[in-house]
Amino acid sequence: MINIFEVNETNTMIEQENLDVRTITLGISLLDCCDADLDVLNRNIYDKITRLAHDLVSTGREIECEYGLPIVNTRISVTPIALVGGRACRCPEDFVTIARTLDEAARDTGVNFLGGYSALVSKGMTKADRDLIRSIPGALSSTERVCSSVNVGSTRTGINMDAVKLMGEIIRETAEATQENNSLGCAKLVVFCNAPDDNPFMAGAFHGVTEADAVINVGVSGPGVVKHALEGVRGENFEVLCETVKKTAFKVTRVGQLVAQEASERLGVPFGIVDLSLAPTPAVGDSVAEILEEMGLESAGAPGTTAALALLNDQVKKGGVMASSFVGGLSGAFIPVSEDQGMIDAVNRGALTIEKLEAMTCVCSVGLDMIAIPGTTSAATISGIIADEAAIGMVNQKTTAVRLIPVIGKDVGDTVEFGGLLGHAPVQRVNPFGCEDFVNRGGRIPAPIHSFKN
């Protein structure tokens, strides 16, 4: 029988330590919507999304009310649009009409983001892929809730440097197209290496081609809970530290599993995965950087940060894996700058640079995330950063991603406000030395030798 202390522990986690379910994401396959006629395709897409996601938001609210647990976001991910629109779209503008349809469907179902305006080009690009990528600035500047991602490399295929080069230009164009909004479009655009098919977190979420027709994925979050647990073991050795993180991760994940099962049952949609990520928010006490500092670092970014993050990530996985029947997605700690007050402070006090963040991405769940850089940063430099990050993912057989925001009109020392969950970020210094000749070579970086595992 449950006792009063356990009940109080759970409720303290929820009320004071920001335990929440970060997102319920309904993945929807749009492959059966394909048509050669653009209008028919758009209608099919709208109808399918609104039909399947009709009760998504209300179901989320019901679960939230019955368990007293906040569910922060309800979202939708769809099949990469480059695959869906290939037959109907003749030019980038045609793809933009699909983005508008997706935006409309997202608004009408009440979800805050819809991901999947994506292309998977880790080895090569079709005409549709290229058109979709070229349409991204137009799509993100004329829609509100659509998120876009492009997978430019994988351990099995190597890195598509043509796509990397193109994405540098696209990020710049998107920044310019959304200039009046602090280049907000770039916050909705992710460049991946080894992108997973079942990631429920935006902006990189899409419904991979290996997935079922519709599926419920849930992302949990609890940096505040982990930090609070660690406050109780200050000064103890690493064994105690690891045990504490592991036990906490188990509890947090069990809650995610419960919500995932409930949502799946009520919506009549199969349960996919629980993503074990620790995702921060700009709220005080909900920060991954603060966990690292609680472990004994003066500031995130200090020597020892990478080791602390590696430890955290591993223990979260070890604790979480047993708590859920299916674990997937990215599953690790997120280290976005703008969405984490501790990270923002670390950058402001000069403890955390892009180079240190890059090193941290070797052991975290994703990559360089929500980093504001000067608006004058060249496309080639952005491509160089993407190539570095993709190489880390390719060689280490992990997912990596880049979500950089070159804020037009701002420079190092300025701060940019994105609002809401996207937070605010200090503009960070980028290495000023060029890489144009490297990026301009084009072609592919071959897969590393350990791709031949057969």
Next chain:
Amino acid sequence: MKKTIITVVGKDAVGIIARVCTYLADNQVNVEDISQTIVQGYFNMMMIVDTGRSPRPFGEMVRDLEELGDEIGVRIRCQHEDIFTKMHRI
């Protein structure tokens, strides 16, 4: 039927249990277990109840109890038991 856990936390006063139990009785909710303690100087009660026979929809009961709590100066939460059993029992 899912069990429901009601927690009442706040400054101690006369009649808290009576007010909560009256509401539950009026809405056909059966109380199966009550434990009450003073934690950190605060009145702290947990009830396990069965809402299966109540005509009141669950969501409205949650809101009613919240309002009742505001009235008597305590925090009342009403949650399905699963969130606690899942978190604390393997």
